Amino acid sequence: MRIKKFFEKLFNWELWPFYALYAPIGPVWLWYCLRSRSMWFFSSSNPTITFGGFEGEGKKEMYDQLPPHLVPRTIYILHDLPFTEVKKKIADAGFTFPFIVKPDVGMKGILFRKIENEEQLIKYHDRIPVEYIVQDMITYPVEVSVFYFRYPDQEKGVVSGFIEKELLQVHGDGESSLRTLIENHPRARFRMEEMEHRHGHRFQRIIPRGETFYLSYAGNHNRGAHFINLKNEINESLRNVFDELSHYNGKFYYGRYDIKTASIEDLKAGKNFQIIEFNGCGAEPNHIYDCGMNVWQAYAEILRHWKALYRISRYNHRNGTPYWSFKRGSAFLKQARKHFKMLEKYD
Structure with missing residues:
Protein backbone atom coordinates (compact mmCIF):
# COMPACT_ATOMS: atom_id res chain seq x y z
CA MET A 1 0.00 0.00 0.00
CA ARG A 73 -18.19 40.35 11.27
CA THR A 74 -14.85 39.88 12.99
CA ILE A 75 -13.32 40.47 16.42
CA TYR A 76 -9.80 39.85 17.65
CA ILE A 77 -8.93 37.89 20.79
CA LEU A 78 -5.61 37.98 22.63
CA HIS A 79 -4.51 34.43 23.38
CA ASP A 80 -3.70 35.20 27.04
CA LEU A 81 -7.00 36.94 27.80
CA PRO A 82 -8.85 35.27 30.72
CA PHE A 83 -11.60 33.07 29.34
CA THR A 84 -14.32 34.94 31.26
CA GLU A 85 -13.34 38.07 29.34
CA VAL A 86 -13.23 36.11 26.07
CA LYS A 87 -16.81 34.94 26.65
CA LYS A 88 -17.93 38.47 27.44
CA LYS A 89 -16.22 39.96 24.41
CA ILE A 90 -17.78 37.38 22.11
CA ALA A 91 -21.24 37.80 23.67
CA ASP A 92 -21.03 41.62 23.54
CA ALA A 93 -20.22 41.39 19.82
CA GLY A 94 -23.38 39.32 19.29
CA PHE A 95 -21.80 36.03 18.27
CA THR A 96 -23.60 32.73 18.77
CA PHE A 97 -22.42 29.19 18.03
CA PRO A 98 -21.29 28.05 15.54
CA PHE A 99 -18.62 30.50 14.44
CA ILE A 100 -15.14 30.41 12.90
CA VAL A 101 -11.80 30.95 14.63
CA LYS A 102 -8.36 31.29 13.07
CA PRO A 103 -5.03 33.05 13.79
CA ASP A 104 -4.83 36.70 12.77
CA VAL A 105 -1.47 35.89 11.17
CA GLY A 106 -1.89 32.48 9.60
CA MET A 107 -1.75 30.55 6.35
CA LYS A 108 -2.75 27.28 4.68
CA GLY A 109 -5.70 26.75 7.00
CA ILE A 110 -3.46 26.23 10.05
CA LEU A 111 -5.55 26.37 13.26
CA PHE A 112 -8.69 27.19 11.26
CA ARG A 113 -11.63 25.73 13.20
CA LYS A 114 -15.40 25.73 13.32
CA ILE A 115 -16.46 26.22 16.96
CA GLU A 116 -19.80 24.67 17.82
CA ASN A 117 -19.92 24.95 21.62
CA GLU A 118 -18.21 26.47 24.64
CA GLU A 119 -16.16 23.36 25.34
CA GLN A 120 -14.52 23.60 21.91
CA LEU A 121 -13.90 27.32 22.42
CA ILE A 122 -12.21 26.71 25.79
CA LYS A 123 -9.99 24.06 24.25
CA TYR A 124 -9.05 26.32 21.32
CA HIS A 125 -8.37 29.37 23.51
CA ASP A 126 -6.23 27.36 25.91
CA ARG A 127 -4.22 25.88 23.04
CA ILE A 128 -3.58 28.70 20.59
CA PRO A 129 -0.39 30.67 21.32
CA VAL A 130 -1.17 33.84 19.33
CA GLU A 131 -3.88 36.44 18.76
CA TYR A 132 -6.83 34.99 16.89
CA ILE A 133 -10.00 35.96 15.08
CA VAL A 134 -13.59 35.14 15.92
CA GLN A 135 -15.67 35.46 12.78
CA ASP A 136 -19.21 34.82 11.62
CA MET A 137 -19.68 31.52 9.86
CA LEU A 167 -14.35 20.99 1.11
CA LEU A 168 -12.67 17.73 2.03
CA GLN A 169 -15.56 15.44 2.95
CA VAL A 170 -16.78 11.85 2.95
CA HIS A 171 -20.31 10.54 2.48
CA GLY A 172 -21.72 7.84 4.74
CA ASP A 173 -23.17 4.59 3.44
CA GLY A 174 -24.53 3.32 6.76
CA GLU A 175 -22.00 0.46 6.84
CA SER A 176 -18.46 1.82 6.62
CA SER A 177 -16.51 3.35 9.48
CA LEU A 178 -15.04 6.81 9.16
CA ARG A 179 -11.58 5.25 8.87
CA THR A 180 -12.71 3.10 5.93
CA LEU A 181 -14.33 6.06 4.19
CA ILE A 182 -11.13 8.07 4.56
CA GLU A 183 -8.96 5.19 3.33
CA ASN A 184 -11.13 4.93 0.20
CA HIS A 185 -11.25 8.67 -0.47
CA PRO A 186 -9.13 9.75 -3.48
CA ARG A 187 -7.48 12.65 -1.59
CA ALA A 188 -8.02 12.02 2.11
CA ARG A 189 -6.19 8.68 1.97
CA PHE A 190 -2.96 10.57 1.29
CA ARG A 191 -3.48 12.51 4.53
CA MET A 192 -3.93 9.68 7.02
CA GLU A 193 -1.57 11.14 9.63
CA GLU A 194 -3.46 14.43 9.61
CA MET A 195 -6.83 12.64 9.60
CA GLU A 196 -5.81 10.49 12.55
CA HIS A 197 -4.69 13.58 14.45
CA ARG A 198 -7.99 15.37 13.83
CA HIS A 199 -10.52 12.56 13.73
CA GLY A 200 -8.84 9.49 15.19
CA HIS A 201 -11.20 9.43 18.16
CA ARG A 202 -14.07 9.05 15.67
CA PHE A 203 -12.47 6.53 13.31
CA GLN A 204 -14.74 3.65 14.38
CA ARG A 205 -17.94 5.67 13.98
CA ILE A 206 -20.31 4.39 11.31
CA ILE A 207 -21.43 7.35 9.21
CA PRO A 208 -25.16 7.07 8.42
CA ARG A 209 -26.18 6.67 4.79
CA GLY A 210 -26.54 10.04 3.08
CA GLU A 211 -24.73 11.97 5.82
CA THR A 212 -21.82 14.23 4.85
CA PHE A 213 -18.89 14.31 7.26
CA TYR A 214 -16.52 17.24 6.74
CA LEU A 215 -12.90 16.32 7.32
CA SER A 216 -11.79 19.95 7.05
CA TYR A 217 -13.59 23.30 6.84
CA ALA A 218 -10.59 25.01 5.24
CA GLY A 219 -10.97 25.46 1.48
CA ASN A 220 -7.26 25.05 0.73
CA HIS A 221 -5.60 22.67 -1.72
CA ASN A 222 -3.09 21.69 0.96
CA ARG A 223 -6.05 20.80 3.23
CA GLY A 224 -7.50 18.46 0.63
CA ALA A 225 -10.20 20.68 -0.87
Whole structure:
Protein backbone atom coordinates (compact mmCIF):
# COMPACT_ATOMS: atom_id res chain seq x y z
CA MET A 1 0.00 0.00 0.00
CA ARG A 2 2.81 2.42 0.89
CA ILE A 3 4.65 1.65 -2.35
CA LYS A 4 1.45 2.22 -4.33
CA LYS A 5 0.89 5.59 -2.65
CA PHE A 6 4.52 6.54 -3.29
CA PHE A 7 4.19 5.98 -7.03
CA GLU A 8 0.80 7.69 -7.16
CA LYS A 9 2.39 10.76 -5.60
CA LEU A 10 5.44 10.52 -7.84
CA PHE A 11 3.42 10.57 -11.05
CA ASN A 12 0.80 13.11 -9.92
CA TRP A 13 2.43 16.54 -9.79
CA GLU A 14 -0.50 17.95 -7.79
CA LEU A 15 0.65 15.83 -4.85
CA TRP A 16 4.29 16.94 -4.98
CA PRO A 17 5.70 18.96 -2.05
CA PHE A 18 5.82 22.71 -2.64
CA TYR A 19 9.58 22.95 -3.19
CA ALA A 20 9.68 19.92 -5.48
CA LEU A 21 6.99 21.49 -7.68
CA TYR A 22 8.53 24.96 -7.83
CA ALA A 23 12.24 24.10 -8.00
CA PRO A 24 12.39 23.71 -11.84
CA ILE A 25 11.06 27.25 -12.39
CA GLY A 26 12.92 28.82 -9.47
CA PRO A 27 15.57 30.36 -11.79
CA VAL A 28 12.84 32.53 -13.36
CA TRP A 29 12.00 33.97 -9.94
CA LEU A 30 15.72 34.58 -9.34
CA TRP A 31 15.94 36.38 -12.69
CA TYR A 32 13.20 38.79 -11.61
CA CYS A 33 15.13 39.42 -8.38
CA LEU A 34 18.27 40.19 -10.39
CA ARG A 35 16.44 42.46 -12.83
CA SER A 36 14.90 44.35 -9.93
CA ARG A 37 18.14 44.39 -7.94
CA SER A 38 16.05 43.24 -5.00
CA MET A 39 15.35 39.86 -3.43
CA TRP A 40 12.01 41.28 -2.35
CA PHE A 41 10.87 42.86 -5.63
CA PHE A 42 7.31 41.72 -4.89
CA SER A 43 7.10 43.83 -1.70
CA SER A 44 5.88 46.83 -3.71
CA SER A 45 3.08 44.91 -5.45
CA ASN A 46 0.32 45.77 -2.96
CA PRO A 47 1.68 48.90 -1.25
CA THR A 48 -0.77 48.96 1.67
CA ILE A 49 -0.23 45.34 2.75
CA THR A 50 2.82 44.32 4.74
CA PHE A 51 5.43 42.72 2.43
CA GLY A 52 2.91 43.01 -0.41
CA GLY A 53 0.95 40.15 1.16
CA PHE A 54 3.69 37.62 0.40
CA GLU A 55 3.76 36.08 3.86
CA GLY A 56 3.28 37.04 7.50
CA GLU A 57 0.72 39.82 7.11
CA GLY A 58 -2.19 40.10 9.54
CA LYS A 59 -5.77 39.63 8.42
CA LYS A 60 -6.89 42.79 10.20
CA GLU A 61 -4.96 45.07 7.85
CA MET A 62 -6.56 43.26 4.90
CA TYR A 63 -10.12 43.46 6.27
CA ASP A 64 -9.71 47.16 7.12
CA GLN A 65 -9.05 47.91 3.44
CA LEU A 66 -12.07 46.11 2.00
CA PRO A 67 -15.67 47.35 1.84
CA PRO A 68 -17.06 46.75 5.38
CA HIS A 69 -20.32 45.26 4.13
CA LEU A 70 -18.43 42.59 2.14
CA VAL A 71 -16.37 41.12 5.00
CA PRO A 72 -17.67 38.89 7.82
CA ARG A 73 -18.19 40.35 11.27
CA THR A 74 -14.85 39.88 12.99
CA ILE A 75 -13.32 40.47 16.42
CA TYR A 76 -9.80 39.85 17.65
CA ILE A 77 -8.93 37.89 20.79
CA LEU A 78 -5.61 37.98 22.63
CA HIS A 79 -4.51 34.43 23.38
CA ASP A 80 -3.70 35.20 27.04
CA LEU A 81 -7.00 36.94 27.80
CA PRO A 82 -8.85 35.27 30.72
CA PHE A 83 -11.60 33.07 29.34
CA THR A 84 -14.32 34.94 31.26
CA GLU A 85 -13.34 38.07 29.34
CA VAL A 86 -13.23 36.11 26.07
CA LYS A 87 -16.81 34.94 26.65
CA LYS A 88 -17.93 38.47 27.44
CA LYS A 89 -16.22 39.96 24.41
CA ILE A 90 -17.78 37.38 22.11
CA ALA A 91 -21.24 37.80 23.67
CA ASP A 92 -21.03 41.62 23.54
CA ALA A 93 -20.22 41.39 19.82
CA GLY A 94 -23.38 39.32 19.29
CA PHE A 95 -21.80 36.03 18.27
CA THR A 96 -23.60 32.73 18.77
CA PHE A 97 -22.42 29.19 18.03
CA PRO A 98 -21.29 28.05 15.54
CA PHE A 99 -18.62 30.50 14.44
CA ILE A 100 -15.14 30.41 12.90
CA VAL A 101 -11.80 30.95 14.63
CA LYS A 102 -8.36 31.29 13.07
CA PRO A 103 -5.03 33.05 13.79
CA ASP A 104 -4.83 36.70 12.77
CA VAL A 105 -1.47 35.89 11.17
CA GLY A 106 -1.89 32.48 9.60
CA MET A 107 -1.75 30.55 6.35
CA LYS A 108 -2.75 27.28 4.68
CA GLY A 109 -5.70 26.75 7.00
CA ILE A 110 -3.46 26.23 10.05
CA LEU A 111 -5.55 26.37 13.26
CA PHE A 112 -8.69 27.19 11.26
CA ARG A 113 -11.63 25.73 13.20
CA LYS A 114 -15.40 25.73 13.32
CA ILE A 115 -16.46 26.22 16.96
CA GLU A 116 -19.80 24.67 17.82
CA ASN A 117 -19.92 24.95 21.62
CA GLU A 118 -18.21 26.47 24.64
CA GLU A 119 -16.16 23.36 25.34
CA GLN A 120 -14.52 23.60 21.91
CA LEU A 121 -13.90 27.32 22.42
CA ILE A 122 -12.21 26.71 25.79
CA LYS A 123 -9.99 24.06 24.25
CA TYR A 124 -9.05 26.32 21.32
CA HIS A 125 -8.37 29.37 23.51
CA ASP A 126 -6.23 27.36 25.91
CA ARG A 127 -4.22 25.88 23.04
CA ILE A 128 -3.58 28.70 20.59
CA PRO A 129 -0.39 30.67 21.32
CA VAL A 130 -1.17 33.84 19.33
CA GLU A 131 -3.88 36.44 18.76
CA TYR A 132 -6.83 34.99 16.89
CA ILE A 133 -10.00 35.96 15.08
CA VAL A 134 -13.59 35.14 15.92
CA GLN A 135 -15.67 35.46 12.78
CA ASP A 136 -19.21 34.82 11.62
CA MET A 137 -19.68 31.52 9.86
CA ILE A 138 -20.90 32.52 6.43
CA THR A 139 -23.78 30.29 5.36
CA TYR A 140 -23.73 31.07 1.66
CA PRO A 141 -23.59 27.66 -0.08
CA VAL A 142 -20.94 28.34 -2.73
CA GLU A 143 -17.25 28.93 -1.96
CA VAL A 144 -15.01 30.25 -4.73
CA SER A 145 -11.58 31.76 -5.37
CA VAL A 146 -11.01 34.54 -7.84
CA PHE A 147 -7.47 35.42 -8.91
CA TYR A 148 -7.25 39.02 -10.08
CA PHE A 149 -4.50 41.40 -11.07
CA ARG A 150 -4.47 44.94 -12.43
CA TYR A 151 -1.57 46.97 -13.74
CA PRO A 152 -1.45 50.25 -11.78
CA ASP A 153 -1.53 52.40 -14.90
CA GLN A 154 -4.71 50.73 -16.15
CA GLU A 155 -8.32 51.04 -15.07
CA LYS A 156 -9.30 47.49 -15.97
CA GLY A 157 -7.78 44.33 -14.62
CA VAL A 158 -7.70 40.61 -15.41
CA VAL A 159 -9.60 37.78 -13.76
CA SER A 160 -7.01 35.11 -14.44
CA GLY A 161 -8.55 32.28 -12.42
CA PHE A 162 -11.98 31.32 -11.11
CA ILE A 163 -12.66 28.12 -9.19
CA GLU A 164 -15.34 26.65 -6.96
CA LYS A 165 -14.20 24.80 -3.85
CA GLU A 166 -15.51 21.54 -2.48
CA LEU A 167 -14.35 20.99 1.11
CA LEU A 168 -12.67 17.73 2.03
CA GLN A 169 -15.56 15.44 2.95
CA VAL A 170 -16.78 11.85 2.95
CA HIS A 171 -20.31 10.54 2.48
CA GLY A 172 -21.72 7.84 4.74
CA ASP A 173 -23.17 4.59 3.44
CA GLY A 174 -24.53 3.32 6.76
CA GLU A 175 -22.00 0.46 6.84
CA SER A 176 -18.46 1.82 6.62
CA SER A 177 -16.51 3.35 9.48
CA LEU A 178 -15.04 6.81 9.16
CA ARG A 179 -11.58 5.25 8.87
CA THR A 180 -12.71 3.10 5.93
CA LEU A 181 -14.33 6.06 4.19
CA ILE A 182 -11.13 8.07 4.56
CA GLU A 183 -8.96 5.19 3.33
CA ASN A 184 -11.13 4.93 0.20
CA HIS A 185 -11.25 8.67 -0.47
CA PRO A 186 -9.13 9.75 -3.48
CA ARG A 187 -7.48 12.65 -1.59
CA ALA A 188 -8.02 12.02 2.11
CA ARG A 189 -6.19 8.68 1.97
CA PHE A 190 -2.96 10.57 1.29
CA ARG A 191 -3.48 12.51 4.53
CA MET A 192 -3.93 9.68 7.02
CA GLU A 193 -1.57 11.14 9.63
CA GLU A 194 -3.46 14.43 9.61
CA MET A 195 -6.83 12.64 9.60
CA GLU A 196 -5.81 10.49 12.55
CA HIS A 197 -4.69 13.58 14.45
CA ARG A 198 -7.99 15.37 13.83
CA HIS A 199 -10.52 12.56 13.73
CA GLY A 200 -8.84 9.49 15.19
CA HIS A 201 -11.20 9.43 18.16
CA ARG A 202 -14.07 9.05 15.67
CA PHE A 203 -12.47 6.53 13.31
CA GLN A 204 -14.74 3.65 14.38
CA ARG A 205 -17.94 5.67 13.98
CA ILE A 206 -20.31 4.39 11.31
CA ILE A 207 -21.43 7.35 9.21
CA PRO A 208 -25.16 7.07 8.42
CA ARG A 209 -26.18 6.67 4.79
CA GLY A 210 -26.54 10.04 3.08
CA GLU A 211 -24.73 11.97 5.82
CA THR A 212 -21.82 14.23 4.85
CA PHE A 213 -18.89 14.31 7.26
CA TYR A 214 -16.52 17.24 6.74
CA LEU A 215 -12.90 16.32 7.32
CA SER A 216 -11.79 19.95 7.05
CA TYR A 217 -13.59 23.30 6.84
CA ALA A 218 -10.59 25.01 5.24
CA GLY A 219 -10.97 25.46 1.48
CA ASN A 220 -7.26 25.05 0.73
CA HIS A 221 -5.60 22.67 -1.72
CA ASN A 222 -3.09 21.69 0.96
CA ARG A 223 -6.05 20.80 3.23
CA GLY A 224 -7.50 18.46 0.63
CA ALA A 225 -10.20 20.68 -0.87
CA HIS A 226 -11.29 19.82 -4.42
CA PHE A 227 -11.42 22.60 -7.01
CA ILE A 228 -13.83 22.93 -9.93
CA ASN A 229 -12.54 25.17 -12.69
CA LEU A 230 -15.00 27.93 -13.64
CA LYS A 231 -12.93 29.59 -16.35
CA ASN A 232 -15.90 29.47 -18.73
CA GLU A 233 -17.83 31.65 -16.26
CA ILE A 234 -15.35 34.53 -16.48
CA ASN A 235 -16.98 37.44 -18.27
CA GLU A 236 -17.16 41.23 -18.27
CA SER A 237 -19.64 41.30 -15.36
CA LEU A 238 -17.28 39.33 -13.13
CA ARG A 239 -14.34 41.52 -14.14
CA ASN A 240 -16.33 44.65 -13.29
CA VAL A 241 -17.01 43.36 -9.76
CA PHE A 242 -13.31 42.87 -9.09
CA ASP A 243 -12.25 46.05 -10.85
CA GLU A 244 -14.48 47.89 -8.38
CA LEU A 245 -12.95 46.01 -5.44
CA SER A 246 -9.45 46.73 -6.72
CA HIS A 247 -10.22 50.45 -6.86
CA TYR A 248 -11.85 50.55 -3.40
CA ASN A 249 -8.59 51.40 -1.65
CA GLY A 250 -6.66 51.90 -4.88
CA LYS A 251 -3.75 49.72 -3.83
CA PHE A 252 -4.81 46.08 -4.25
CA TYR A 253 -3.19 45.10 -7.54
CA TYR A 254 -2.38 41.42 -7.34
CA GLY A 255 -3.85 38.52 -5.41
CA ARG A 256 -6.62 36.06 -4.79
CA TYR A 257 -10.03 36.66 -3.26
CA ASP A 258 -11.58 33.78 -1.31
CA ILE A 259 -15.33 34.27 -1.29
CA LYS A 260 -18.61 32.73 -0.23
CA THR A 261 -21.66 33.55 -2.32
CA ALA A 262 -25.28 32.57 -2.80
CA SER A 263 -24.56 31.65 -6.43
CA ILE A 264 -22.15 32.27 -9.28
CA GLU A 265 -24.72 34.49 -10.96
CA ASP A 266 -25.14 36.59 -7.82
CA LEU A 267 -21.37 37.09 -7.59
CA LYS A 268 -21.30 38.25 -11.21
CA ALA A 269 -24.07 40.68 -10.34
CA GLY A 270 -22.06 41.97 -7.37
CA LYS A 271 -24.54 40.86 -4.69
CA ASN A 272 -24.96 38.22 -1.98
CA PHE A 273 -21.30 37.47 -1.36
CA GLN A 274 -18.75 37.89 1.41
CA ILE A 275 -14.96 38.09 1.13
CA ILE A 276 -13.39 35.59 3.50
CA GLU A 277 -9.84 36.69 2.68
CA PHE A 278 -7.72 38.62 0.22
CA ASN A 279 -4.36 36.90 -0.30
CA GLY A 280 -1.72 39.20 -1.76
CA CYS A 281 1.40 38.51 -3.80
CA GLY A 282 2.11 35.25 -1.98
CA ALA A 283 -1.13 33.75 -3.29
CA GLU A 284 -0.79 30.72 -5.51
CA PRO A 285 -2.87 30.67 -8.72
CA ASN A 286 -4.82 27.70 -7.36
CA HIS A 287 -6.81 27.28 -10.56
CA ILE A 288 -3.89 25.14 -11.79
CA TYR A 289 -5.20 22.27 -9.65
CA ASP A 290 -7.95 19.76 -10.43
CA CYS A 291 -8.50 21.04 -13.97
CA GLY A 292 -6.61 18.46 -16.03
CA MET A 293 -3.45 20.46 -16.59
CA ASN A 294 -0.17 18.64 -17.04
CA VAL A 295 2.80 19.99 -15.11
CA TRP A 296 4.08 22.02 -18.08
CA GLN A 297 0.75 23.78 -18.49
CA ALA A 298 0.73 24.49 -14.74
CA TYR A 299 4.22 25.97 -15.00
CA ALA A 300 3.14 28.18 -17.90
CA GLU A 301 0.26 29.53 -15.80
CA ILE A 302 2.45 30.17 -12.77
CA LEU A 303 5.03 31.97 -14.92
CA ARG A 304 2.30 34.13 -16.48
CA HIS A 305 1.38 35.30 -12.99
CA TRP A 306 4.98 35.88 -11.93
CA LYS A 307 5.49 38.09 -14.97
CA ALA A 308 2.43 40.16 -14.04
CA LEU A 309 3.66 40.39 -10.44
CA TYR A 310 7.06 41.61 -11.61
CA ARG A 311 5.56 44.25 -13.91
CA ILE A 312 3.18 45.54 -11.21
CA SER A 313 5.92 45.67 -8.59
CA ARG A 314 8.37 47.41 -10.91
CA TYR A 315 5.78 50.06 -11.83
CA ASN A 316 4.95 50.76 -8.19
CA HIS A 317 8.64 50.91 -7.31
CA ARG A 318 9.29 53.48 -10.01
CA ASN A 319 6.36 55.52 -8.78
CA GLY A 320 7.26 55.87 -5.13
CA THR A 321 6.83 52.50 -3.40
CA PRO A 322 10.33 51.28 -2.47
CA TYR A 323 11.32 47.64 -2.38
CA TRP A 324 12.03 46.36 1.10
CA SER A 325 15.72 46.26 1.96
CA PHE A 326 17.42 42.88 2.09
CA LYS A 327 17.90 43.18 5.84
CA ARG A 328 14.30 44.16 6.54
CA GLY A 329 12.83 41.45 4.30
CA SER A 330 15.12 38.74 5.64
CA ALA A 331 14.30 39.56 9.25
CA PHE A 332 10.56 39.70 8.55
CA LEU A 333 10.56 36.42 6.61
CA LYS A 334 12.60 34.68 9.29
CA GLN A 335 10.17 35.80 11.97
CA ALA A 336 7.12 34.86 9.86
CA ARG A 337 8.40 31.36 9.22
CA LYS A 338 9.29 30.91 12.88
CA HIS A 339 5.72 31.96 13.67
CA PHE A 340 4.18 29.45 11.24
CA LYS A 341 6.35 26.59 12.46
CA MET A 342 5.11 27.32 15.95
CA LEU A 343 1.49 27.33 14.76
CA GLU A 344 1.96 23.96 13.04
CA LYS A 345 2.91 22.41 16.36
CA TYR A 346 -0.45 23.46 17.81
CA ASP A 347 -2.58 22.62 14.76
